[in-house]
Amino acid sequence: MSTSEVVELEGHIIDSGLMERAFTVVMDMGGEFEVEEFDVGKHSDEASYCRLRVFAPDEATLHPILHELHQSGATLAAATDATLEPAPGDRVVPDGFYSTTNHPTDVRVDGEWVPVGGIEMDCAIVVSEAEDGSVRARTKVLNAIEAGDRVVTGDAGIRVKPPERPRGSSGPFGFMRGGVSAERPSESLIRRIAESVAETKAEGGDVLVVAGPAVIHSGAGPALAHLVREGYVDAVSAGNGFAVHDMERSMYGTSLGMDVETMEHPRKGHKHHIYTISQVARAGGIEAAVEEGLVGEGVMYECVTNDREFVLAGSIRDDGPLPDTITDAVEAQDAIRKQAHEADLVLMLSSLLHSVAVGNCLPSTTKVVCVDINPATVTQLLDRGSAQAVGMVTDVGMFVPALAAELLE
Template identity: 70%
Template structure:
């Protein structure tokens, strides 16, 4: 027996490939579709509309297809209110709960579409209805769900809006449709990134830099410190290793025991990173080491003296770690999540694991640039759901100084 349901697509669904994607989903999952109505926008800024009937062999097959269509921006025609069920216990969600995307999302409550706060992938949706004004819908990680929370289940009454690709490459950050490339001119792309950083700064927005130790190893550390000092980087997200090697460079002139200028290996240089940790622990932390004059340059130094917040998230691999490193994984996730929600532009600089961690917390509307010598880093980030990221495949030790020169030299010229 064939079952069917009607869905609608609206917006720049042709330019963004949304319509083709949805057609492909139906066919790949064994269903069929019939286009009942199709209106094409005739001018550059006009939206298009498609209404199609989706058919499948069983209710289970149809439900699976409709779920995938919903995730890609299709809305069930004549929607009903979302289904809400109470969480049975702390950290436990009802079966069939709606697992979020990182796209802007609305939930239908009592006939009204309510915007979801802080879109983030792989969360539950909790509805607060006991408010004096309008209901509130928020994303909640599973471990933070509390007994009795009203959790959205199923796909009914949910509208997802994936960001639309611009019709033309011009406009603010139009280059973001470029995907991953090692062939586009680095200088022009860096110029566009610098332009966006200026725009964010002028709008009192936040630029978050996600930093890997390779910045220090490859000689980009001083340039990044200059950007922090000049106010172009508003927050740092990193691991214990980045901070340790940045501090090691200040205390011993090495990174991982290697002089980053002469490339020589000083005697017992391999011990410098653990000596560095010991000195910072002895001082009581990074801020205390700066106050005592033990640390007087570098990225962490500039963060302290310029009140730029940073989150250092620990891992099982860490030496030490530094007193400032958050070793509780859940606490570190929450700190990263707070940074991600405040960011207007994110620079992911040569760190696969940290880039994926931050990317998991970002809404798809946050402009994201990932720079790494390994194209697989950017590919994995996008495959994990951060489809808004553009990738630049280049040496981070060359990228950061070029970005610094573009921003600071142009500022001096002005």
């Protein structure tokens, strides 16, 4: 081996599997390693430390290894400042820019570690100077980059801090306690999720619900509306279809043309959703429809009457769409991003596309529960990087009323 570099791992690196992953990365990518120092925390609240020298046959092999180690939380022992390069144009980043993870991150500027604000995955880091002279760093999506922005490039001077699982941690949100299984004890897990929601609210935190139309089709709409009304839900992120079928239920007693009580299809029921869109548009929007009495119950009704924020992001498949639906994709991303950054706990209910979209905007420190009858939805969310999520493969029509019962009783 002709080249090497020393990295450090610190924290609950054994319990969280960080050290094992570091060893695996080095070997799988054609390198070798030597442990130069290893101190094991002897108590549950003590961190461990590992100093690792990584060897590779050449720089071309070493750099990718160091990058992967860095993404897992390793830092170079010889700390240097981050490399900053000006963006050559609007929406254009320098070659080799650092693409963020969703983990808390610091950058080293002028010898000082600066926390990166607004952390989310797949963004650039821009460093600027505040009016008081202090240095600030925050993420920027690529379409928000402006010419001249000082963008972090390479991996030097960057410190990533993945969530850890200390010994003795408990609860459904313990790191690496997630995963996907239909065999989980649903009642006990729902009870623990309810406790986490209640705890989040008691601490002044915000709960965001990401909901798909299946919430209404399955009959869970009234339970979700009750949670909104009682203050357990602070914001709703959904698509055009969810809002349409929710208000269709209020106006016609159907969801996508099916009577939600009898499961029958009334005459012309298949037109109810398009009638709903027309009437809400004629009123001037969802809030106006509520104020006029056209919509008298449901999730959207409770959002309006209780001043809960909602974002409806449109798609190419939408009928109408509703006047409140954001049809500009970039504008919709920005609105979703704002909701995601304000949330402390997110409930994702039977919506693959919206769940992945919101998950991409969340830092790994935000608690996430993803519920869907299709295991592929939960798996895709976890595979996209939301490793902190708790996945339940179950009927959302059962989950939401059961959660509401735990919280409200």
